[in-house]
Amino acid sequence: MDTQTVAVLGAGTMGAGIAQVCAQAGCDVRLYDVSAAAAAKGVKRIADFLAKGVEKGKVSAAERDATLARVRTVANVSEGAAGAVLVVEAAPEELELKRKLFREVARAAPPNAVLATNTSSLPITKIAEGNAAAARIVGLHFFNPVPLMKLLEVVVGKETAAATVQAALRFGRLLGKEVIVVKDSPGFASSRLGICLGMEAIRMVEQGVASAEDIDKAMVHGYGHPMGPLRLTDVVGLDVRMAIGEHLAESLYAPQFAPPALLRRMVAEGRLGKKSGRGFYEWTE
Ligand code: CAA
Numbered sequence: 001m002d003t004q005t006v007a008v009l010g011a012g013t014m015g016a017g018i019a020q021v022c023a024q025a026g027c028d029v030r031l032y033d034v035s036a037a038a039a040a041k042g043v044k045r046i047a048d049f050l051a052k053g054v055e056k057g058k059v060s061a062a063e064r065d066a067t068l069a070r071v072r073t074v075a076n077v078s079e080g081a082a083g084a085v086l087v088v089e090a091a092p093e094e095l096e097l098k099r100k101l102f103r104e105v106a107r108a109a110p111p112n113a114v115l116a117t118n119t120s121s122l123p124i125t126k127i128a129e130g131n132a133a134a135a136r137i138v139g140l141h142f143f144n145p146v147p148l149m150k151l152l153e154v155v156v157g158k159e160t161a162a163a164t165v166q167a168a169l170r171f172g173r174l175l176g177k178e179v180i181v182v183k184d185s186p187g188f189a190s191s192r193l194g195i196c197l198g199m200e201a202i203r204m205v206e207q208g209v210a211s212a213e214d215i216d217k218a219m220v221h222g223y224g225h226p227m228g229p230l231r232l233t234d235v236v237g238l239d240v241r242m243a244i245g246e247h248l249a250e251s252l253y254a255p256q257f258a259p260p261a262l263l264r265r266m267v268a269e270g271r272l273g274k275k276s277g278r279g280f281y282e283w284t285e
Contacts, residue, residue: 004028007080007087007109009101011042011073014118015090017146020046021175022088023070024063024147030080031073039073046071049147077101081108086171088140090118098127106133114167116140120191121247124157124184134159138168141188142177144236152177157184186251187244194232195244196256199263201229205280206262212280230280234273242267 008019011033033039053059074080128137139155152172172179182188216228248257273279
């Protein structure tokens with residue numbers, strides 16, 4: 001697949017990370033956000049990440065410069081999508097917003113472009129419903145931090161064509177990701193397992209089975225996880241994980257995903273994890 005130009009819609013943490021890995025793989029990237037300031041903030045995120053990479057000796061100064069030179073901000077969706085072989089949407093998790101974006105993208109992108117959404121919670125099938133380009137719409141679910149996390153879930157909607165899936169897999173491999181193919185079902189393969197573990201760990205704290213630190217140690221030292229489920233909940237945000245848990249409990253009719261009372265209480269008290277300074281751990285920075 002010709003991967004020359006990639007459009008990334010949304011310059012937040014995920015969008016910036018996706019733009020970065022595409023540029024590092026040699027693509028020309030057009031980065032769009034609702035305001036020029038938001039798009040510029042995305043470029044700054046990339047520059048900061050690469051600067052840390054140079055500091056750590058993981059990225060050369062030449063690679064940093066070449067990567068940044070391949071990222072250009074654009075003022076509207078059409079300008080980004082025109083001529084792109086791949087469009088990746090990383091906008092907020094609102095169904096109507098994404099449906100609208102994909103209608104615009106379908107009009108502006110070349111007729112053979114792959115149109116991907118980075119959604120982690122909305123059904124691909126619903127995003128693509130009624131879209132003239134539904135066969136080319138696919139999920140490309142990246143993980144945070146995108147440049148460091150190897151996994152890429154390719155999520156197949158009801159109308160996604162086999163050729164679209166193949167193109168998405170080829171693209172994921174070009175980015176150096178470990179690609180997996182998942183049916184469009186709630187939580188895909190990753191969040192469905194991750195949230196289950198997280199909610200159970202919180203129930204264990206609630207029941208006094210062990211301290212948060214020791215439950216995390218069980219997974220880190222017993223199972224080789226890079227980070228325990230409670231620390232990860234702090235990093236992702238308790239409110240974010242609670243919302244995903246509610247969504248999965250409802251859509252999968254499965255009580256194991258339902259947020260425990262302790263999680264609800266902590267969120268109500270504003271103990272949201274790293275971003276609020278306190279969750280299962282104290283965060284000072
Ligand atoms: N540029 C290049 N390389 C960098 C870097 C940078 N800016 N920053 C760090 N690295 C490299 C380090 O040099 C190191 O490389 P080696 O292993 O070769 O030494 C590696 O990345 C790990 O970095 P650190 O040792 O500094 O940090 P760490 O051990 O804390 O690892 C982490 C960082 C890989 C992110 C680890 O903390 C981790 O795996 N965390 C869990 C992340 C996770 O679970 N993410 C999923 C969230 S859920 C999600 O995203 C889905 C959703 O839809 C909500």
